[in-house]
Amino acid sequence: MTNSTTPHTVPRASLKRLPLYLHLLENLMADGVEYVSCTQLAKEFDFDAILVRKDIELTGEVGTARIGFKVATLIGSIKSFLGWDKEQDAFLVGVGNLGKAILGYKDFKKYGLNIVAAFDNDSRKVGTKVFGYEIFSTSKFGDLAKRMHIYVGIITVPPEHAQEAVDLMVDAGIKAIWNFSPAPLRIPEGVILENVRLTQSLAVLTNKLKRVFKS
Amino acid sequence: MTNSTTPHTVPRASLKRLPLYLHLLENLMADGVEYVSCTQLAKEFDFDAILVRKDIELTGEVGTARIGFKVATLIGSIKSFLGWDKEQDAFLVGVGNLGKAILGYKDFKKYGLNIVAAFDNDSRKVGTKVFGYEIFSTSKFGDLAKRMHIYVGIITVPPEHAQEAVDLMVDAGIKAIWNFSPAPLRIPEGVILENVRLTQSLAVLTNKLKRVFKS
DNA sequence: AATTTATCGATATATAATTATCGATTATAC
DNA sequence: GTATAATCGATAATTATATATCGATAAATT
The missing domain is CATH 3.40.50.720 (NAD(P)-binding Rossmann-like Domain)
Structure with missing residues (x-):
């Protein structure tokens, strides 16, 4: 959940994509979806799946092969990474x-x-x-x-x-x-x-x- | 004024900096300033002077050594490049x-x-x-x-x-x-x-x- | 149970954007 | 007039960002 290997410079572009994922993830969560893959996320935004994976990597979240990421925890990781977890x-x-x-x-x-x-x-x-x-x-x-x-x-x-x-x-x-x-x-x-x-x-x-x- | 060597892909970042220059140039114009160099422009925004020069290059405007660019014509070039010259x-x-x-x-x-x-x-x-x-x-x-x-x-x-x-x-x-x-x-x-x-x-x-x- | 397929993480490559270098040019100082 | 300094355009090097490759893993299919 927490990220011990945060690079010194977070790409600004990544930082701007994360809210997009978050928004979608919250919709998925509301629909009861439990897991999501980078491929799926990428398709929604016409991004490269690897790009999405690298963005998520920044948050410290790890996924499982063939399954992807757990929606609920990914939401938490992104929020925490963006500083949106505390008001x-x-x-x-x-x-x-x-x-x-x-x-x-x-x-x-x-x-x-x-x-x-x-x-x-x-x-x-x-x-x-x-x-x-x-x-x-x-x-x-x-x-x-x-x-x-x-x-x-x-x-x-x-x-x-x-x-x-x-x-x-x-x-x-x-x-x-x-x-x-x-x-x-x-x-x-x-x-x-x-x-x-x-x-x-x-x-x-x-x-x-x-x-x-x-x- | 017109640009015969426009590259196919204009860097989005450049496109976003041009309005910044334009705004400043219009202020300079209002103050009666006739010429401005990339160095001066860069200083205002804490950009690299070469970055500013490359951005301006996109508009097709050419400057003169030691003087820089004519404020009035540069404003015109930027506006035309951005499509802001006609409503x-x-x-x-x-x-x-x-x-x-x-x-x-x-x-x-x-x-x-x-x-x-x-x-x-x-x-x-x-x-x-x-x-x-x-x-x-x-x-x-x-x-x-x-x-x-x-x-x-x-x-x-x-x-x-x-x-x-x-x-x-x-x-x-x-x-x-x-x-x-x-x-x-x-x-x-x-x-x-x-x-x-x-x-x-x-x-x-x-x-x-x-x-x-x-x- | 073996095979196939999707996806992961890690590493490597390619592309894009920024910064540095350099010779040419032109005003300013001497 | 000659030297100096600032700035230009062009090209090269660097850095940042995005994409591709590959072995590993885990579900789905046969």
Whole structure:
């Protein structure tokens, strides 16, 4: 279950495929399926079976020939490997359209992320509630983060305020930042920054589309 | 400006870096900067300068030694390479929290994506307006898409309805699908599918965080 | 019980992506 | 004017990632 031979560098690509497997495995589990092979998993995603096996290998899980992996324990291994087995509390800054959408998405809890409060600069928003979350003034961020031992911050502010939000979070002892703003951000050594950039994904789409129309 | 030596396979990673450069270049342009070198660009993102040069090479743009690239023409080359120089009309299906957030994000137009209408199954939503977009019944999708020559579809429905949305779009002649649902989707040959999976990004974040807390 | 088949883990190969090297070029400093 | 330094494009080397091969193993088939 635990992995004693974890390599120093986990391929980012593998890390991104594991949630896909997990999602499918949970469906299989719900359907009462007990065992699954890499071949089966691979078929679902049009991946190479060996690729899936190597990804699973990262989690430390071992399978049995001709049978595959036990669905229930594999789910546990992947969750544990991703850090989704124990809940991480998080604060969100920026209650605009995107911030609201994230607050409204209840499933993050299944992925170990528990948003506990939201913050905004706009005094008209402060004090209101969004999907059950009270909106606090950003001036309260540091105090509350320290008091509640929050280490994860989510940034959904407009790009021109994104660096401010980062600084606020860093000062408050935030260790990992999930950033949805398109601005390039500066963070000190030791703080983790993970960006969600919609325009990057759009770029891949439109570039491919361009070539479709060309041919 | 145009690129006669485009390789068959554009590295996806390059495609995702180009919008980063573009964003920065537009800021430089606004500041009146005329020329920029790969070294400068690389410094902004903590990339290797050679990596940036190779990415730019893909767009077909050529620079001059000791000077670099002309900001204005480089912006044009990147936009053209990404297919962002001419507008693509798009339909969005699924006006929930995320769908609304995307409808409210006006900047996509800058990236060549022009959302023209939104669709939802929920009869209570049909006929209402969200950020100026009228919400249509999904039953109207095919007709309107064909009539308006729409080739791009955006999926922001709950995962259990995502495949339906894909089928609807494919039947309507949609060529490229930008999918925000976490469900694994089946598409026919020739249709482009680009997924935005928030849980993948979250996986990278939490896995890194886990290792921070371990050490 | 022997044979076949699917799948495993381990190791090796191939492909893709990134980084390094090098000669050429052009502004800046002397 | 000549030397110096920065940066280019092109090519080579390195590293990372994905795929292929192979013996071992365990169920299914005969």
